Amino acid sequence: MENNFAPSQIIFAMINFLVLFLILRKKLFNPVSNFMKNRSEKIRNNIESAKVDKEEASKYKEESARELLKARVEGKNIVETYKKKAEKVYDEIVDHANEEAKSIKGRADIEIKREKDKAKQEVKEQAIDLSIILSEKVLERAIDEKEHRRLIDEFITKVGI
Numbered sequence: 001m002e003n004n005f006a007p008s009q010i011i012f013a014m015i016n017f018l019v020l021f022l023i024l025r026k027k028l029f030n031p032v033s034n035f036m037k038n039r040s041e042k043i044r045n046n047i048e049s050a051k052v053d054k055e056e057a058s059k060y061k062e063e064s065a066r067e068l069l070k071a072r073v074e075g076k077n078i079v080e081t082y083k084k085k086a087e088k089v090y091d092e093i094v095d096h097a098n099e100e101a102k103s104i105k106g107r108a109d110i111e112i113k114r115e116k117d118k119a120k121q122e123v124k125e126q127a128i129d130l131s132i133i134l135s136e137k138v139l140e141r142a143i144d145e146k147e148h149r150r151l152i153d154e155f156i157t158k159v160g161i
Contacts, residue, residue, distance in 0.1 A: 126158070
């Protein structure tokens, strides 16, 4: 087979190729190239934005860690403050209870002393009454020493001395 290409055919094919190239360039290559350029720019912007977001997130993380530490310290201080207040209230309550107990004990001691004095007074009055009764009995009759001792023992038994 022979190659019968005429130079005019080659020139015509080249012109067709050039026209096709220019049409494709205008209608296909430029839009695709612009699309690729825009897409590349968008990806680059997204990467930059992601870097900025990552830095901000890191900053916020550090700030949150500082705030958390600060909150823990403040919480601990608050707990210590209330613990001291509670201990103070506890001490006040205990002191008040001790004072009240002393007061109650003092009143009880006074009441015991009164009752004791009252009992002594009653014993004295009974002793006086018994001695009066004993004297009456002695005066009613003449007693010998044996009877006298019996009356004294009876008196001592009744008085509880």
